Amino acid sequence: MLFHQSLPKPNPSKAPPAFYRLRDVMRITALSRSTVYRRIAEGRFPEPVHLGGRASAWPSAALQAWIDDPEGYRRAMPQP
Structure with a gap:
């Protein structure tokens, strides 16, 4: 008998x-x-964004920026 896996x-x-x-x-x-x-x-990795409640996640564009240059990545600090 032959079994077919989907x-x-x-x-x-x-x-x-x-x-x-x-x-x-x-x-x-x-x-x-x-x-x-x-x-x-340390400002060397993107911050997650809050999605609501206790959920947070990283935007794919921010994560890709870190992947493209992990050693040179610096998060933009907010201006006072």
Whole structure:
């Protein structure tokens, strides 16, 4: 008897997600949670945006800017 496994359906949308949650950020960057938040405090990693309630995530454009130049990334500091 032959068993047929159903293959996962291809994702029709090739667009990246608009936001990445911490779990995804840690997987993509290979940084630990503590390292991500330490670098945020130092201005060397993008800050997450609050999505509502207790949810926060990183915009894909901000994360891509860090990926493009992780050592040279500096968050723009707000002007007084």
